[in-house]
Amino acid sequence: MPATDPGFTPEPEPGPEPEPDAGPAPGLIDPDLADEFPALLAGIPRLVRRRLRQELTVPRLRGAQVELLRLVAANPGLRVSAAAKELCLAGNSVSTLVNQLVAAGLLRREVDPADRRAALLRVTPEAAERMDAWRANHKALVDGLVAELPTEDRAALAAALPALRRLAAQLQRGDDAGSTYQEGTTDDGH
Missing domain, CATH: 1.10.287 (Helix Hairpins)
Incomplete structure (x- = not known):
């Protein structure tokens, strides 16, 4: 069929083969994915927390406080500086969280026997x-x-x-x- 025929669709020119493991080509990802996916990933845990909070009989903790408690529970004896690095927070921000959680009776600060200037953290x-x-x-x-x-x-x-x-x-x-x-x-x- 000649190229001037409106129903004619030319064969694509052969191009280089895609490299293996090069990732998806631009434009192949669902355009809504970049917007909807992160919103859903953040939204679902927030909705679950809301439902669970309705049954709480103790004072509610902020997200960063919970993150720190989980981190220390998984790593007993963690230093404040290591917690700050893991949580991607400034050291003084983590120190503030530690002080709040110690005051609430949820975290214990111990002197590091190897370096008396450093504190080791443990959950109560x-x-x-x-x-x-x-x-x-x-x-x-x-x-x-x-x-x-x-x-x-x-x-x-x-x-x-x-x-x-x-x-x-x-x-x-x-x-x-x-x-x-x-x-x-x-x-x-x-």
Whole structure:
């Protein structure tokens, strides 16, 4: 068929083969993914926390306080400087969080026997109990919500977990290499 025929679609010119593991070509990603995905990832935990808070009988903790408690629970004897690095926060910000949690009876500060100028952090039994109860309630709520989803949706969520873990690892590597996050800004940089 001649090229002037309006129904004619020429064959694409052969081009170079894409490099393996080069990632997706620009434009191949769903355009809504970049906007909707982060909003959903942030929104779902926020909604779960809201539901769980309705049942709280103890004073609520701020997000950074919870993050620090989880970090110390996973790494007993962690130094304040190491916690600051892991949380991507300034040392004085973590010191303030430590003081708040010590005053609330949820964190214990001990002198490091190897360096008496440094403090080692440990969660208190009260904090450990509180975190265990939160985890159990969180698991029960999420299990119940997921159980209500259709089988296909549950399978899709399970299938997405490895990709989400890789994405989290990729983001963590970016933070370790030097994040562009500046303390005092919101998530959108303001």
